Amino acid sequence: MKRNFLSFVKKESLHILRDKRTMLVVMFIPIVLMILFGFAISTEVNNINIAVVAPNRTDGVTDAVNRLAANEYFTFKGYINQDEIDIQLRSGKVGAVVIFTPDYDKRVAQIFGGLPSTPAIQLIVDASNVNIAGAATAYLQSVLLGTASQQSMFETRMLFNPQMKSAYNFVPGLMGLIFILVCAMMTSVSIVREKEVGTMEVLLVSPVRPVKIIFAKMIPYFVISCIVLTIILLLAHFLLDVPMSGGIGGIVTISLIYLALSLSLGLFISTITSTQVAALLISAVVLMMPILMFSGLLFPIENLPKFFQVVSNIVPARWYIDATRKLMIQGVSILAVWKECIILIGMTIMLLVVSLKKFNDKLE
């Protein structure tokens, strides 16, 4: 009975290949998302416009301003007067204004001499976007402190992602999202379509066991997902410079587990729905929202309210994204993420068992 299994796989593959539009979407979406998140959408703070108020342009002041201007995060917009500050900020021409006191040099000397002094520099920052304001303040302080003294109380090293690139953060998250989209949505829709059109009835009357029907359906989608995985990894490494420091083997292993999980999820959806529209809606709403909200893709899980932190435990993407970040960025080996692997495998088995039980060979 191996032959009937193979004819099924062939039929399913033909179905997918004939549906050029879906194929294109499946291949295209990951590429577009990767490029979009990798380049266009970024949480990094770049090109903050800076204006400077400096009544006394001493050497100390120009030195500080030159350092600001040379920094890639800032664009120096020139010197302005005290009374222009408000207009410049309000009009959005600048994001921050640096005000040097007239006796800047003297105050700096006092501060570093350990003598009591009032502040030497005032920073006025447009805080209408909290993220930008926070980052700008931190950058400004570190750059300006550097002018005053080479000595500092802290020595900070950003491990794993020294340039703080947001692509490093997004790539694992995107993978968690894309595979659910491709696998779960496509499998569930394709199974439900057969129910809707009526061909499922014919298959159930045939001597082929339901388990075979299902696995034959999953195989082509699994192959497609593997191609998508390859594309994503290549893009991530060569275009976005994401280090695969933990070794490609670990990343592929956990991704394959996650693919199996997504396929099982699709199968599960197909057993609880009877129309393609319903299957699509469930894949889109019930799967997408938790992935976006509770997986750490957009917001760190630690920032969620306690209740949602608990909820996030049942979102498979959370475990996958967590593990992939560790593997890709921290460069740990697959052994370090054994807990995530086991959780994902457990979820897969559970989904498979439940769906196979539900997907029996009786119509009623």
Added chain:
Amino acid sequence: MSDIVISVHNLTKRFGNFTAVDHITFDVQRGEIFGFLGANGAGKTTAMRMLCGLSYPTSGSGNVAGFDIMHEGEQIKRHIGYMSQRFSLYNELTVSENINLFAGIYGLSKKETTKRATQLLERLNLHSERNTLVKSLPLGWKQKLSFSIATIHNPEVVFLDEPTGGVDPVTRRQFWEMIYETANNGTTIFVTTHYMDEAEYCSRVSIMVDGEIRALDTPTNLKQKFNAMTMDDVFRTLARGAKRGE
């Protein structure tokens, strides 16, 4: 041998309080064209599904092709063909691909498949269309193809669930010629329909009303018994008392 291919005794199916099929009993002989008639909602499809192993009876017993419908569903599935009222082929596959798929499903060998496929295409005059996608065939052709594929593994019984819905009279006539040919080769045909002219083509006809079989005989005998000119009149007389609406 004049053996019995389908034998059903007090077969009943309940959905909650609703009795879809109510203690039906009948036998079907080998090579017969058995018409299974009834208005929409009379319980035809439900009864047929039980015979095909698509649903379990609530009570009663039955045998199809020598296998028990309660316990030997898997065996039954190997020995029957099925054509549903909804379209049972894959639209996105070509004629040949559909044939190969179903031949594969029923475990035909590669050699056998090629042989059957050639025969089938020749009989339907579809040889030139073998690489056409099924969705671009006219409905009549699709249905003939569908029937041929349902019998590709030479089943003992073919179940046809309203096979000629939406087809013009000429094509229906051609379709019935195919059914005759298949029955002459010893395959039993079990067909549901609500076209009463088609009922005239059957060897024997059963008429279901409200889940029960109200009449079962040859079309000629039925017309005599109910003193009617056509099967349509017979059906109207019987269906008048129906309690279930559409």
